Amino acid sequence: MLNKLILLPVKGLITILPFAITIYFLVWLVSTTEALLSPFLPEDYYFPGLGVVTVILALTAVGILINAYLFNWVILLGERIFARVPVVKTLFGAVQDAVELFEVKPDEDSRKAVSVEMEGGIKLIGFMTSDKVANKLFPDEDKVAVYLPMSYQIGGYTLYLPREKVTPLDIDVETAMRIAVTGGNSIEKDS
Template identity: 50%
Template sequence: MSKKITVLIMQGLLALLPISLTFYFLVWLVTTIESSLTPFIPEEFYYPGLGLFLGLVILFFVGLAVNAYIVKSLIRLGGELLEKIPVVKTIYGAIQDAVNLININKQQKMQSVVSVKINDSIHLIGFVTSHESAKELFNNDNKLGVYIPLSYQIGGYTLYIDKSQLTPLDISVETAMRIALTGGSVSTAPKKDSQHLEPNQKK
């Protein structure tokens, strides 16, 4: 009886945990932005939520600014500087990798989901990241850059693989990333057409 109660408690915890953590993160983010920007607002003009609104306005103008060549160059130089500082470069690299993973679909850095054939019985989920760099590095039109993520952590490998070893998978990038990062513990979402590999490479 006690074992069954424990199982039910764990099931309830696992069911509520994703929602609770997501809600907690959103509350933390909103309150942090609000409290950080409130001191810059004159007291006579302040009302609850104005700090958050000001934060969104600032992010909007930052989003416009990062498209400017000069700002892009400054951000790139700042990143290169951080990557030269011991310890700091590790933290910066981990955060940058996390941002890249979140932003892969918007920036189209990862162009399609593929199955990478290791042998007849082993396949890995990968993401096509580059057509041109493989050609430049290896002078080979038959190779593609493929990112292989590691499960349960931020990181992975970029492999250059012959197209014959790749099979496009008919799922979205987001779904494939969730499957890869959780060790295959999530189910697939509605299918999405594969892209960016030549039709004769589909099997």
């Protein structure tokens, strides 16, 4: 009986913590955006949330402009400049690769959740990335690049595996990432 009473606050904390952290992050993001943009917004027209609306409109404008040749040229020039600065190129490249990993392109067959079979019947969840790297590194072999994230950590391994060792999964990348990163604990909540 005493054990159950002691576990009740822990259960409550475990239940509330994901909500609290998510709400805290959203409040922090909105308030930081507002604080950064409020000096640039006219006071006569300002209302709470205008900074967030401005950021969303600016990102939409960038999304539209990226199709314009001149704007695309400026972005490519910026990428080339960042690629030449020693410390910046590592950070920029890592962020760019991480974003591209989860970029959804309907015409592309890669970038999907897969199962990788290892020796002894062990199966791992991974994400098939671009075939271009595997083809460049191993031109005469039919290999694919698969990123295997580590549970509860930022990091993972990229393996170059024979195509027959990789089986596409019938789940989206977001669900597969939740399962891989949480060590499978998130699937219990979805059932």
